[in-house]
Amino acid sequence: MEDGSLVMACSSKVSDGQSFRTDTARVKAKAASVFRELKAKTMPIQPVRRFKTEFEQTFDQVTACDVDTNGMILIDPAVCVDCGRCEAACSKIQEMGILETTGTGVRPHGGLRLDETMCIGCGQCTSFCPTGSIQEVSHIERLYAAIAEGKTIVAQTAPAVRVSIGEECGVPAGEVSTGKMVAALKALGCNYVVDTDFTADLTIMEEGTELISRMQKKWAATPEQADKMGPMFTSCCPSWVNNVETRFPDYLDNLSTARSPMMMMGSVVKTYFARKMDIKPEDIFHFAVMPCTAKKGEIDRMQMVTGGMKVVDAVLTTRELGKLIRKHHIDFPALPNAEFDSPIGNSSGAGRLFGTTGGVMEAALRTAYEILAGKPLGTLSYTPARGLSGIKEASVEIPLKDGPTKTLRIGIASGISNANNMMHDIRAGRRRYDFVEVMACPGGCLGGGGQPKSLDPRILEKRQSAIYTDDERATQRKAHENPEIQQIYKEFFGEPNSHKAHELLHTAYAD
Numbered sequence: 001m002e003d004g005s006l007v008m009a010c011s012s013k014v015s016d017g018q019s020f021r022t023d024t025a026r027v028k029a030k031a032a033s034v035f036r037e038l039k040a041k042t043m044p045i046q047p048v049r050r051f052k053t054e055f056e057q058t059f060d061q062v063t064a065c066d067v068d069t070n071g072m073i074l075i076d077p078a079v080c081v082d083c084g085r086c087e088a089a090c091s092k093i094q095e096m097g098i099l100e101t102t103g104t105g106v107r108p109h110g111g112l113r114l115d116e117t118m119c120i121g122c123g124q125c126t127s128f129c130p131t132g133s134i135q136e137v138s139h140i141e142r143l144y145a146a147i148a149e150g151k152t153i154v155a156q157t158a159p160a161v162r163v164s165i166g167e168e169c170g171v172p173a174g175e176v177s178t179g180k181m182v183a184a185l186k187a188l189g190c191n192y193v194v195d196t197d198f199t200a201d202l203t204i205m206e207e208g209t210e211l212i213s214r215m216q217k218k219w220a221a222t223p224e225q226a227d228k229m230g231p232m233f234t235s236c237c238p239s240w241v242n243n244v245e246t247r248f249p250d251y252l253d254n255l256s257t258a259r260s261p262m263m264m265m266g267s268v269v270k271t272y273f274a275r276k277m278d279i280k281p282e283d284i285f286h287f288a289v290m291p292c293t294a295k296k297g298e299i300d301r302m303q304m305v306t307g308g309m310k311v312v313d314a315v316l317t318t319r320e321l322g323k324l325i326r327k328h329h330i331d332f333p334a335l336p337n338a339e340f341d342s343p344i345g346n347s348s349g350a351g352r353l354f355g356t357t358g359g360v361m362e363a364a365l366r367t368a369y370e371i372l373a374g375k376p377l378g379t380l381s382y383t384p385a386r387g388l389s390g391i392k393e394a395s396v397e398i399p400l401k402d403g404p405t406k407t408l409r410i411g412i413a414s415g416i417s418n419a420n421n422m423m424h425d426i427r428a429g430r431r432r433y434d435f436v437e438v439m440a441c442p443g444g445c446l447g448g449g450g451q452p453k454s455l456d457p458r459i460l461e462k463r464q465s466a467i468y469t470d471d472e473r474a475t476q477r478k479a480h481e482n483p484e485i486q487q488i489y490k491e492f493f494g495e496p497n498s499h500k501a502h503e504l505l506h507t508a509y510a511d
């Protein structure tokens with residue numbers, strides 16, 4: 001810097017008024033010495049793979065013999081430069097403490113392999129890695145293979161991807177790129193593109209019904225019995241589910257049995273949609289574009305096999321989709337807007353909110369309140385659920401349409417460290433809730449471990465405000481008012497929590 005101090009470009013924040021020199025003798029000497037160190041450490045092991053770009057690594061990854069993976073993330077210590085950023089993300093942001101940098105590349109603590117640790121697959125470490133030494137397990141080859149085999153390719157896209165994919169492709173942060181994202185997927189060879197936000201609405205119907213019947217029992221119970229029942233937790237974040245299974249197994253019965261919107265969409269694509277389009281389910285390759293690395297593990301859960309079939313065949317992160325768009329030279333900003341495919345492509349504003357912390361809660365309240373009170377919740381934008389705080393809470397007074405006014409105590413946690421602190425408080429009786437939303441990444445899915453890497457400190461705010469805009473633009477704002485949701489119950493599921501809905505849209509957990 002102008003004051004003569006030397007700072008590292010990869011880990012220093014810039015601020016207004018600073019000025020830098022990058023060509024002084026001291027800077028050049030430092031750069032040369034860092035490079036000599038790295039070269040000495042890595043060249044003898046595997047010369048060809050040294051310092052490939054992240055782009056190249058993704059297309060030919062998983063070849064080095066010391067690569068370690070748990071099916072969600074992958075560590076290649078050979079390309080690690082020991083910067084310690086992944087370790088800090090895991091131990092300081094997430095408070096998981098899974099990783100250590102040893103001077104010979106990052107590895108899990110204690111000599112364990114990744115799949116022997118309690119890593120929840122959140123991928124926050126991958127977002128901070130500057131070399132691609134820790135990254136998501138790529139599923140791009142699965143997509144190429146399916147296209148080559150002539151399968152019918154059906155993509156679904158998560159709520160948080162449309163507000164961040166632009167960052168990978170030359171669109172400013174904070175814009176909603178839904179139409180261009182659908183067009184890009186069609187240009188990449190997808191026959192159909194359907195919307196995870198549609199099944200987010202379906203989740204509200206299933207999880208909301210589960211919540212209402214649970215609350216009716218709780219409100220009829222004695223205060224001691226009600227306390228013992230504890231809260232119902234959302235179950236759509238796979239890292240959170242992994243966390244409950246490994247760290248809080250005594251709370252497994254409190255997790256909603258509703259599958260995540262991504263997995264619900266898998267079931268719907270390979271049954272209802274396949275039948276409507278007259279395609280055999282086994283001829284469909286169905287992949288999801290998600291802001292999340294843990295979703296890559298969720299599709300392999302035994303409990304998700306439906307009718308002997310895996311319902312989602314691959315998961316690409318937002319970053320992987322960005323790489324594909326660039327690799328195929330698609331001019332994303334110039335694409336005309338395209339529409340999702342019906343009849344599983346329409347979403348209400350409520351479904352669109354799922355991509356932010358507090359969004360599932362706000363969406364659920366819009367429907368559950370109306371069913372219980374027989375009239376709408378006063379406001380569509382429920383302020384206590386909004387914003388980026390790691391823990392939010394509120395009490396909602398519900399004047400039951402056929403009885404007295406009851407209170408629903410809600411809690412919202414984002415970032416797994418906040419969720420774990422909240423869990424310890426719940427267990428100790430310091431916090432009491434009826435319904436709790438948890439997302440393992442800071443800010444919810446918009447800050448997911450598969451999202452574009454960014455140095456913009458306001459990036460989460462920009463993505464969140466784009467999600468609120470996306471909600472405001474919707475024709476319907478409540479899940480139960482989505483005409484395609486009404487249609488799928490009428491034609492296929494009957495009613496929420498029906499036998500068929502349980503078979504295709506609900507799950508169990510591993511204890």
Ligand code: HC0
Binds near residue numbers: 262
């Ligand atoms: Fe999310 Fe989801 S909102 S977990 O954060 O519920 O990944 O965006 O797709 O499934 O809908 C991620 C985002 C999803 C799911 C939805 C939920």
Ligand code: SF4
Binds near residue numbers: 089097098123
């Ligand atoms: Fe830690 Fe999450 Fe990375 Fe696992 S995926 S090592 S829990 S930051």
